[in-house]
Amino acid sequence: MENTEKQKKEGPGGPQRPKRSFNFYWIYGIIVVMILAMGLFNFNSHLVRIDISDYDKYLNQGDVQGIVVNGDAVLVTIRKDRLGKEEHRKKLAGAEAKAGVPQYSFYIGNTPQMQQQVIEEARAKKVDVRIEPQNDMGREILQWMLFIGAIVLVWMFMMRRMGGPSGPGGQIFNIGKSRAQVFEGGKSTDITFNDVAGLEEAKEELQEIVDFLKTPKKYTDLGAKIPKGALLVGPPGTGKTLLAKAIAGEAQVPFFSLSGSDFVEMFVGVGASRVRDLFKQAKEKAPSIIFIDEIDAIGRARGRNVNMGSNDERENTLNQLLTEMDGFGTNTGVILIGATNRADVLDRALLRPGRFDRQIFVDMPDLNERIAIFKVHLKPLKMDIMVDVEFLARQTPGFSGADIANICNEAALIAARRKKTSVEKQDFLDAVDRVIGGLEKKNKIITSDEKRAIAFHEAGHATVSWLVEHASPLVKVTIVPRGRSLGAAWYLPDERHLTTTEQMLDEICAAMGGRAAEEIMYGKVSTGALSDLEKVTKQAYAMVTVYGLNEKIGNISFYDSSGQTEYSFSKPYSDRTAQTIDEEVRNIVEEQYTRAKQILTENKDKLTALATQLLEKEVIFKEDLEKIFGDRPFAREEQVVTPAGSQNGNGGNTAEETPLPSNKDDNTSLG
Numbered sequence: 097m098e099n100t101e102k103q104k105k106e107g108p109g110g111p112q113r114p115k116r117s118f119n120f121y122w123i124y125g126i127i128v129v130m131i132l133a134m135g136l137f138n139f140n141s142h143l144v145r146i147d148i149s150d151y152d153k154y155l156n157q158g159d160v161q162g163i164v165v166n167g168d169a170v171l172v173t174i175r176k177d178r179l180g181k182e183e184h185r186k187k188l189a190g191a192e193a194k195a196g197v198p199q200y201s202f203y204i205g206n207t208p209q210m211q212q213q214v215i216e217e218a219r220a221k222k223v224d225v226r227i228e229p230q231n232d233m234g235r236e237i238l239q240w241m242l243f244i245g246a247i248v249l250v251w252m253f254m255m256r257r258m259g260g261p262s263g264p265g266g267q268i269f270n271i272g273k274s275r276a277q278v279f280e281g282g283k284s285t286d287i288t289f290n291d292v293a294g295l296e297e298a299k300e301e302l303q304e305i306v307d308f309l310k311t312p313k314k315y316t317d318l319g320a321k322i323p324k325g326a327l328l329v330g331p332p333g334t335g336k337t338l339l340a341k342a343i344a345g346e347a348q349v350p351f352f353s354l355s356g357s358d359f360v361e362m363f364v365g366v367g368a369s370r371v372r373d374l375f376k377q378a379k380e381k382a383p384s385i386i387f388i389d390e391i392d393a394i395g396r397a398r399g400r401n402v403n404m405g406s407n408d409e410r411e412n413t414l415n416q417l418l419t420e421m422d423g424f425g426t427n428t429g430v431i432l433i434g435a436t437n438r439a440d441v442l443d444r445a446l447l448r449p450g451r452f453d454r455q456i457f458v459d460m461p462d463l464n465e466r467i468a469i470f471k472v473h474l475k476p477l478k479m480d481i482m483v484d485v486e487f488l489a490r491q492t493p494g495f496s497g498a499d500i501a502n503i504c505n506e507a508a509l510i511a512a513r514r515k516k517t518s519v520e521k522q523d524f525l526d527a528v529d530r531v532i533g534g535l536e537k538k539n540k541i542i543t544s545d546e547k548r549a550i551a552f553h554e555a556g557h558a559t560v561s562w563l564v565e566h567a568s569p570l571v572k573v574t575i576v577p578r579g580r581s582l583g584a585a586w587y588l589p590d591e592r593h594l595t596t597t598e599q600m601l602d603e604i605c606a607a608m609g610g611r612a613a614e615e616i617m618y619g620k621v622s623t624g625a626l627s628d629l630e631k632v633t634k635q636a637y638a639m640v641t642v643y644g645l646n647e648k649i650g651n652i653s654f655y656d657s658s659g660q661t662e663y664s665f666s667k668p669y670s671d672r673t674a675q676t677i678d679e680e681v682r683n684i685v686e687e688q689y690t691r692a693k694q695i696l697t698e699n700k701d702k703l704t705a706l707a708t709q710l711l712e713k714e715v716i717f718k719e720d721l722e723k724i725f726g727d728r729p730f731a732r733e734e735q736v737v738t739p740a741g742s743q744n745g746n747g748g749n750t751a752e753e754t755p756l757p758s759n760k761d762d763n764t765s766l767g
Contacts, residue, residue, distance in 0.1 A: 143171065143201040144187055151202055155221055159184070162224030163214070164198060168206045170214060171198035173224075280350035280381065287341040293472040294465030294497070295335055298456045301326065302339060305431060306347045309383045322383075323453040324421060325432035327391075329439040330458030333498030336435040339458070340387045343433065350384040352377070356393030359413050367394065367413030375420040375430065382429030391434035397443040414443060421451045440657065460496055462591060463489055469497050473504040480520040488524055491571075493589050503527045534579020542582070548711065549614060550575050550583040553624055555707040556613025557585040557606060559699060560692050562721055565730040566602035573706075574715040582624065585610075597645045604632045605688040605695075612692040613703060632688075636681040646680050649673070699725075 151172060154160050159178040164171040174184060176195035188199055204210045218225045289299050308315055308322050315322070328336040344351040352374065359367040378384045388394075394413045421432060434452065436442065446452065461469055466489040474485065492500060506527035511519040530536075542550075554573045561567035568587035575583040611625040639645040642655040654668050667674065696703055705724050710716055722728075 143198060146172070146187070146200045146202050148202050148204065151200070152217075154200075155217065155223070158221070160218070160221070160223050161196075162226065163218050164226045164228055165211055165215060166228045169201055169203055172200040172202070173198045174200070277353045278350060278377075279344045279353065286345065287338065288345045289342045291472065292335060292338055292342050293468035294461045295339065295458060298328070298339060298458050299342075301454060301456050302343055302433075303346070305385075305433075306343060309347060309349050309385070309431070312383075322429070323431060324450055325434065325452040326454040326456055327439070327447070327452040328433065328435040328456050328458055330437060331460060331496065332437050333496035334458045334460060335497045336437075336458050337389055338497070340389065340433060340435060343385060343387070347385055350378070350381040352384065352386045354388060356388055356390045356395070359394050360410065367409055368416035371413060371416040371420055378430045383431075384429065385431050385433060387433045387435070389435050392436045392438040392441055395434070395436070395442045395446050397441060414446070418443075418445055418451065421446075460494060461500075463493075466492060466495065466500060469500045470504070473501050477504060477508055478518050480518045483519070483521050483524065487521075491525070491528055491588070493591055499531065503531055506530055529578065533581060533584060537577040537579075540577045540582075542577070546582075547575065548707075549618065549622060550624065551707040551710045552613045552617045552703070553610040554583045554585050555703055555710055556609040556611075556692070556696055558609075558706060558721060559613070559703050559725075560609030560695055561585070561587065561606040562725055562728055563695055563699065564602040564605055566596075566599040567606040568603070569728075570718055570721060572715060572717045573710060575710055576714055581627075597639070600635060600639055600645070601684070601688060604635055604685065605692050607632045608685070608689045608692045609696065612689060612696050613707075616693060616696050616700065616703075632685055633681070636684045637677070639684065640677050640680050646684075648676055648680055 151160075151170070154172070154174070157178075159174050159181070161173045161175045163173070173196065178184065179188070179195065179199075184199075204214055215225050215227070289303060292299060305323060305326060312322065328339060330336055340353065344353065354374070359370050374386065378386055394410055394417065396410060396414075398411050398414065432452075439447075439455070447455070467485055470485045470488055474483075488503075492503065495503070503524065504527075507519050507523040510526050510530070511523045514523075516523070554575055558570055558573045561570055568589045571586040571588050573583075573585045578584065607628045608625075610628055611621050614621050614624070640649050642653055644651045644653050656668075669677070702724050706716070706721070709720060709724070713720075
């Protein structure tokens with residue numbers, strides 16, 4: 097029954113467009129155009145056009161009773177007793193031929209000589225001559241009215257094609273108006289805080305803001321004031337915009353949503369005008385919430401513009417935003433929520449209490465939060481019962497919520513491609529490989545010598561990481577090309593918050609194992625270690641200049657968390673210190689490279705066995721290394737999954753950035 101009704105609505109050709117209501121103004125316009133056209137083109141329409149030779153003939157025959165000279169036209173009246181002649185009956189057949197009124201007309205032009213000649217000839221034949229002045233005022237008015245009407249019609253047509261007053265063509269009239277999307281009066285998103293996994297602290301902060309707007313008396317009785325704003329800060333994909341959607345779904349107050357780029361326009365003053373209009377609408381509907389995504393588009397620190405001294409439109413917009421948030425005028429009942437992953441570039445006046453009272457850091461999810469996120473995204477999937485959510489969470493350290501959602505979707509696509517009835521564990525592992533490493537290139541042409549060099553390169557990584565204490569645990573080694581890489585060694589980094597000097601040195605040593613294996617086996621190196629060299633160079637410079645882990649440089653860090661040095665033209669250290677830094681970085685890398693060569697030389701037979709097995713299988717796992725090397729000499733305890741809310745932490749700042757989803761070493765062919 098429902099399908100039948102749907103087909104009736106859609107019709108045989110698919111969904112039909114909604115019928116537009118008929119506009120009676122079109123009828124009025126058509127009538128006016130017809131009247132104008134009739135008035136313009138039907139002057140003297142009852143007269144029969146003749147040549148001047150015919151007129152001369154009728155004049156000589158005595159048929160002409162009188163003429164009327166009207167500018168460039170001459171109207172001819174035939175005598176009543178001559179209208180019955182055969183030639184007049186033929187010419188006037190079907191035309192109105194009344195006695196005493198003109199029946200014919202001919203044109204003589206605007207030359208005075210021709211007019212005078214016609215008048216003299218007529219008077220010579222005793223014909224009545226009447227001269228009327230030519231009056232084209234009516235015709236000119238009609239022509240101008242037609243021209244203006246045509247312009248109006250073309251304008252209406254173009255505006256309708258471009259979307260009307262609310263479309264792109266009409267925005268020129270509303271360019272200073274806010275472009276915010278408003279959720280109110282039952283209109284809201286279908287996302288609530290229950291749909292946001294993890295981020296418990298952030299949800300608690302935002303839930304309090306929503307609760308304040310719903311039941312303000314509970315807080316005002318204690319003397320508390322409503323916060324002016326909250327800033328969501330965190331890496332991309334961690335759920336900042338999702339939290340804002342949840343607020344729009346939970347809050348029972350008007351919610352204005354827009355992006356920072358909506359204020360930026362090529363016209364001067366438009367951004368400030370839109371800010372004023374936005375807050376005007378929000379104040380009229382207070383209490384209300386304004387959400388500005390990517391607020392760094394307009395909140396960038398003033399004075400950092402490349403064109404110093406210029407009148408920057410973004411700065412004018414920011415000044416207006418600062419005034420609206422906490423200026424001289426009152427701004428009660430309006431809460432501003434911003435989101436950005438570049439908090440370091442925001443203006444300090446924007447971040448002060450009174451404007452953004454709370455800064456909520458939305459970090460990468462930890463193990464427990466990844467389990468919760470996986471459970472949310474796995475709900476719509478038809479999964480195999482052998483899939484372990486905790487195992488998937490352990491395989492994805494450093495993944496954001498968006499990455500996890502992508503993996504779940506990729507796993508379902510892979511399972512469908514393989515014509516399975518459910519999504520299995522292997523599909524998820526392949527999805528992780530696909531997301532991190534890129535598309536598998538099965539048809540890439542690689543010579544046998546190159547393939548053997550790649551195998552020893554990856555076997556070198558695996559061997560060194562297995563035999564040093566603090567390297568990340570190995571998951572698998574592959575020489576199957578993916579993306580730009582010709583091979584990779586996959587690791588599972590520990591989720592640690594503090595890193596020691598020994599741990600960083602072991603990681604550098606493991607990263608140099610690939611190039612060291614090439615030199616030991618072939619006596620020469622290739623360009624395959626590009627990504628390894630890039631990684632260890634950055635890590636060594638971070639040890640020396642950021643973390644203060646070098647004895648010569650000492651306990652000094654040249655890192656500036658405020659981002660001010662980004663716009664500085666000078667280094668925060670002398671040229672002599674710069675030379676020392678370069679020397680220490682080179683020494684760190686070379687020492688670990690020598691150490692990697694020593695480890696591989698002592699275990700050359702095992703390295704060869706591992707590379708040979710890798711050439712045969714193309715992919716080997718941790719179990720294969722255990723068969724060749726035995727148990728790892730530095731076994732680690734498994735990380736225990738603790739219930740949410742009972743995790744122990746050191747409470748300090750992290751000593752390093754969040755680890756990559758997989759500490760993958762690309763054997764890229766670029767030099």
